[in-house]
Amino acid sequence: MTEQPTDFFRATSAVALAHADVTTGTMMGFPCLRRAGAFFASCDHRSGDLIVKLPRNRVEQLITAGVGRPFAPAGRTFREWVLIDDRDKTHWTELIDEARAFAGGKH
Numbered sequence: 001m002t003e004q005p006t007d008f009f010r011a012t013s014a015v016a017l018a019h020a021d022v023t024t025g026t027m028m029g030f031p032c033l034r035r036a037g038a039f040f041a042s043c044d045h046r047s048g049d050l051i052v053k054l055p056r057n058r059v060e061q062l063i064t065a066g067v068g069r070p071f072a073p074a075g076r077t078f079r080e081w082v083l084i085d086d087r088d089k090t091h092w093t094e095l096i097d098e099a100r101a102f103a104g105g106k107h
Contacts, residue, residue: 006031009043009050012092016041016100028073033096040103041096050084050092052099058082 009031016022016033023034030051032042042051051071054062059082062068068082084095 005048006043006045008048008087008089008092012050012089012096013041015093016096019100021104022100033100035100035103038103040099044083047085048087050095051081052084052095053081054095054099054102056080058098 013024013033017024019035021036025032025034025039027039027042030042030045032039034040040053043049044051056079059068059070059080062082062084063070067086068084070077071081071083072078084092086092
C-alpha cells in the first residue's frame with residue numbers, strides 16, 4: 001500500500017482520539033480533529049503538514065522561532081492557526097494536545 005500524505009497525521013492523532021470528546025471530520029476538505037464540535041487540528045491532504053489552532057500569541061511564537069509558518073489558504077492568513085511542516089511525532093503530539101486544550105477553553 002502506498003503511503004499517503006495524511007498517514008503521519010492519522011497516526012499521530014491516535015493520542016488525541018483517546019479522549020472521549022475528540023472526533024474526526026473534515027475542514028476545507030482536509031482531515032481534522034474536533035473537540036465538542038470545534039476544529040482544533042488538521043492536516044493538509046496534499047503535503048501532509050500539520051495545521052493547529054492555538055492562541056494568536058502562541059502562533060506568533062512558533063512562527064518567530066522558525067518552527068511554524070502562517071496558515072494562509074487562498075492568501076488569507078488565519079491568525080489562530082499555524083502550519084507545521086516537520087515530521088516529529090513527539091512535537092506533533094504536544095501541539096495537537098495543546099490545540100485540544102485551547103479548543104476546550106483551557107488557555
